[in-house]
Amino acid sequence: MEKYYKLVRDRIPEIIEAHGKTCICETISDEDYISLLDQKLNEELAEYQESKSLEELADLLEVMQAVVKARGWTLEELERVRADKAAKRGGFEKKILLKEVNEEC
Template identity: 60%
Template sequence: MKVYNKLVRDKIPEIIEADGKTCKTRILSNEEYIAALEVKLNEEVAEYQQDKNLEEMADILEVLQAICVARGYSLEELEVMRAKKASERGGFVEKIFLESVE
């Protein structure tokens, strides 16, 4: 038996069982869910930093969207906030690296 104790995507138990194995799962409370999502976000960011590929970027986005909804925001609200900040402060398109301020 291998112990994971981590949040997984919704279809993972089905995939495990289709492989002829059994798994034990439980449904998290809202508080546990948000905490597990935040741990998952750190895990996915670390995987992206190691592999730097599109799949890991997609995983980060999936977790961020889930955190947004779990905290009571809509994805539309998230996009509005992103666009507002981009409008007011800019994005990262111009590759500006601030070295110092006097």
Template identity: 60%
Template sequence: MKVYNKLVRDKIPEIIEADGKVCRTHILSNEEYIVALEAKLNEEVAEYQADKNLEEMADVLEVLHAICVARGYSLAELEAMRANKAEKRGGFKEKIFLEYVEEKR
């Protein structure tokens, strides 16, 4: 038996059972769900950092979408906030690396 104790995608129990295995799951409360999503985000970001591939990027994005909805926002609101910040402060396309800031004398 391998213990996971983590949030998984909705179809994972079906996939496990189709493979002839047995798993135990339970449904989280809303509060537990948000905590588990935030842990999942850390897990997915670490996997992206290790592999740097499109699949891991998609996993990070999926978790971010779930966190957005779990916290009561819509994906449209998330995109609007992203676009607004990009309009006001820019994105990261110019590859600017800030070295330091000092006060003028």
């Protein structure tokens, strides 16, 4: 028996049972859900940083979308904030590395 305390995708219990195993799950509160989503963001980011795979990046995006919804925002709001920041401050296409800033006298 393996013990877990982690947020999993909706179909994971069904997949576990399809493999002839049983699992114990529960539906958690909104507060615990947001907390575990925040942990899941860190987990997925670490997995992407280790593998650099598109699949792990997709997992990170899935969790980000869940966080947006759980916090009562919409994906449209997220995109608007992203676009506004990009318009004001730019994106990352120019590959600029800031190395030093000097104070003017």
